[in-house]
Amino acid sequence: xxxxxxxxxxxxxxAVGLLRFALGGLLALAGLLKLRDPSGFAVEIANYQLLPxxxxxxxxxxxxxxxxxxxxxxxxxxxxxxxxxxxxxxLFAGFTVAVTSAYVRGINIACGCFGGGGDAIGPLTLLRNxxxxxxxxxxxxxxxxxxxxxxxxxxxxx
Amino acid sequence: xxxxxxxxxAILLAGGVALGLMVNLVHPRAVRFGSFAPPRVCSAGAEQAxxxxxxxxxxxxxxxxxxxxxxxxxxxxxxxxxxxxxxxHVAGAIHLPCASSRIAAxxxxxxxxxxxxxxxxxxxxxxxxxxxxxLRRRGDRPGLRVAVLAxxxxxxxxxxxxxxSGPCADCGAxx
Numbered sequence: 146x147x148x149x150x151x152x153x154x155x156x157x158x159x160a161v162g163l164l165r166f167a168l169g170g171l172l173a174l175a176g177l178l179k180l181r182d183p184s185g186f187a188v189e190i191a192n193y194q195l196l197p198x199x200x201x202x203x204x205x206x207x208x209x210x211x212x213x214x215x216x217x218x219x220x221x222x223x224x225x226x227x228x229x230x231x232x233x234x235x236l237f238a239g240f241t242v243a244v245t246s247a248y249v250r251g252i253n254i255a256c257g258c259f260g261g262g263g264d265a266i267g268p269l270t271l272l273r274n275x276x277x278x279x280x281x282x283x284x285x286x287x288x289x290x291x292x293x294x295x296x297x298x299x300x301x302x303x
Numbered sequence: 304x305x306x307x308x309x310x311x312x313a314i315l316l317a318g319g320v321a322l323g324l325m326v327n328l329v330h331p332r333a334v335r336f337g338s339f340a341p342p343r344v345c346s347a348g349a350e351q352a353x354x355x356x357x358x359x360x361x362x363x364x365x366x367x368x369x370x371x372x373x374x375x376x377x378x379x380x381x382x383x384x385x386x387x388x389x390x391x392h393v394a395g396a397i398h399l400p401c402a403s404s405r406i407a408a409x410x411x412x413x414x415x416x417x418x419x420x421x422x423x424x425x426x427x428x429x430x431x432x433x434x435x436x437x438l439r440r441r442g443d444r445p446g447l448r449v450a451v452l453a454x455x456x457x458x459x460x461x462x463x464x465x466x467x468s469g470p471c472a473d474c475g476a477x478x
Binding site for chain 2: 180181182183184185186187198200201202204205206207208209210211212213214217224225227228229231232253
């Protein structure tokens with residue numbers, strides 16, 4: 146591998162590492178804040194008016210799932226990290242659908258994205274969720290595993 | 304796709320579910336699956352609605368609201384469910400629950416044109432507050448006085464003030 150290619154790879158590894166830490170940290174923070182008050186979080190979920198009677202179940206499960214996925218995203222070896230990326234993508238996609246649904250229906254509620262209260266749902270919430278989804282997509286595409294980094298260049302003679 | 308990816312994902316998600324259920328078992332503010340009752344109105348509201356300053360909504364007494372009846376510059380809005388509205392409401396009130404669609408809310412704001420006072424009520428003072436705050440924010444108009452009826456509809460009804468019943472004419476777009 147040429148020096149330029151190695152430099153590009155190093156920059157990518159650092160950028161992807163930073164992105165992983167940022168997304169993992171954000172997810173851990175969101176999970177911890179929600180975990181402080183499961184009852185309050187259940188009310189936040191019910192306010193979205195998507196099967197509100199069942200809001201208790203995601204309220205109990207989601208914060209811990211966010212925590213588990215964030216730990217895997219930051220600290221786990223590559224195969225588990227890839228699985229965590231898929232899990233985080235599913236979570237963020239679900240959040241985006243819920244937020245979009247509430248916004249389209251004109252329901253004025255707090256996002257609840259980081260526990261009780263928070264910003265009212267609006268275009269900025271949607272943009273933030275889409276940006277997070279893009280970040281997850283970038284991790285899926287460019288998360289460099291040690292195995293891939295060690296692969297020989299196809300153009301190099303064996 | 305890696306062959307082991309689905310199983311690893313399932314293990315991570317199952318771990319999250321198990322951890323969540325265990326934490327909920329010992330949490331002092333645990334959510335109770337069997338007895339959780341979703342709020343009847345949007346209880347949280349937009350507490351920190353970005354750059355918008357939280358609106359100041361007045362609380363008006365029964366006598367103050369009664370004195371506004373028949374005043375063409377005042378409008379009364381019922382923030383309860385369509386069913387509760389049909390059972391009985393303040394005479395002349397429009398129906399506008401917090402869960403109403405953006406279209407319905409915009410239509411209500413259009414009806415505010417020329418009005419100087421909007422009084423919102425629910426089954427309690429607290430129930431009407433999020434709706435009043437939202438209308439105040441959306442209808443951001445200098446000089447518009449937005450208020451809630453202290454005590455809500457039960458107090459109004461008990462005082463024997465003017466009521467009417469029947470479904471709302473505008474409930475096609477919302478419940």
